[in-house]
Amino acid sequence: MTKQSGPTKERELILDILMEILENGGYSHVVLKKALDKHQYLEKQNRAFVTRVVEGTIEYLLTIDAVIDQCSKIKVKKMKPVIRTILRMSVYQILQMDRIPDSAVCDEAVKLAVKRKFHGLKGFVNGVLRTISREKETFVFTDWSRKYSMPDWIIELWKQQYPAETVERMMQAFLEERPTCVRCNLDRASMEQILASLEQDRVTVQRNPLAEHALLLSGYDYLDAVKAFREGWITVQDVSSSFVGEAADPKSGDRVLDVCGAPGGKSHIADKLAGTGEVLVRDLTEQKILLVEDNIRRTGFTNIRAEVWDALEEDPSWDEQADIVIADLPCSGLGIIGRKPDIKYQVTKEDLEELAELQRDILSVVWKYVKPGGKLIYSTCTIDHLENEDQRNWILEALPFEPLSLEGAFGSQVAEKTMKDGYIQLLPGRYPCDGFFISAFRRKE
Secondary structure, X not given: OOOOOOXXXXXXXXXXXXXXXXXXXXXXXXXXXXXXXXXXXXXXXXXXHHHHHHHHHHHOHHHHHHHHHHHOOOOHHHOOHHHHHHHHHHHHHHHHOOOOOHHHHHHHHHHHHHHOOOXXXXXXXXXXXXXXXXXXXXXXXXXXXXXXXXXXHHHHHHHHHOOHHHHHHHHHHHHOOOOEEEEEOOOOOOHHHHHHHHHHOOOEEEEOOOOOOEEEEEOOOOHHHOHHHHOOOEEEOOHHHHHHHHHHOOOOOOEEEEOOOOOOOOHHHHHHOOOOOEEEEEEOOHHHHHHXXXXXXXXXXXXXXXXXXXXXXXXXXXXXXXXXXXXXXXXXXXXXXXXXXXXXXXXXXXXXXXXXXXXXXXXXXXHHHEEEEEEEEEEEOOOOHHHOHHHHXXXXXXXXXXXXXXXXXXXXXXXXXXXXXXXXXXOEOOEOOOOEEEEEEEEOO
């Protein structure tokens, strides 16, 4: 059987991916990657189209649903899941993709409905989409939830914690297209080597304005085809997350314990140790540790290893043995909505409270591994005070630690008043990166 390609085939793939994410609760980045890996025979531009429609539909879901509800007698929540998904992906194309004629979007949606055995609803699909196409210039939403496709409760939470203009800038930033951020493993290859290799592979490269060790990549098909990635010279990691290594600032020979380390981005610290010392990365499941080990193999560092370990379980063999403990703990992920947009629809207020409790339970165990005079780095990829500033305050009140200044740790482009007190909240819209919280402590001697 020959492998099919073409508009209908691509849209079938998009439909299947979105059904898995929106109807079955799959994680967008996992489902999309698995599907693209399976369909590597598709042309680069076709794969790019699939990626954009999937990610865009999820990003703008609340806006899309509001538009459909205005133009359909049957509301989105009452529709059959397949029809609902066909309409959602089609409306995204009509509203956000000028290069595709609306008529072609409508025709392909009707074909999909028929192909999925909904012949009787093809007129309904066609009618709703034609109406939306005719009226698309009239859809102007002033309320932030529908304008930025953000659940109301998250907006209200952020408004309690940040100025309104900061909240709006963050939501705008989450919807902006961003290149892939990679960290360069400069102990493995020089920046000149890495740049030359990327140029040879025809990857579009920009220097990251926030860090000399990071680059922004676009225009590539898939990373496994890029030599610099295969050779372990670069690792996909947002610059905000890479700042954990800068905050840790390991010295030659240091022993570093990363208590929740999947998928393995902390090879940055192994890189900074230049072959000395020891980095032990732990995480809860075999599956997560396999991701870490894959990263270790690819990057080729010999001073880092991984093992399955529940961070809630005490390990007396590590008591006061670590020069640095990295506690990059499970969190709500509200800072990485720009890369994983389904988070905003899945997380609940109760989740934040449960995660904050889990974070505190883990910290109550792992602080003991820090040597007197050693460092504890607490970080999350969220922008919620409950999981960030409140936890920092608890560490200072309940545990034998003092703040460790971060002034100058991240170069001249990142400066906040709080850094002298040992912490920073990076916010999208203020900085071109994920939302990320980092706090540094020294154990009292």
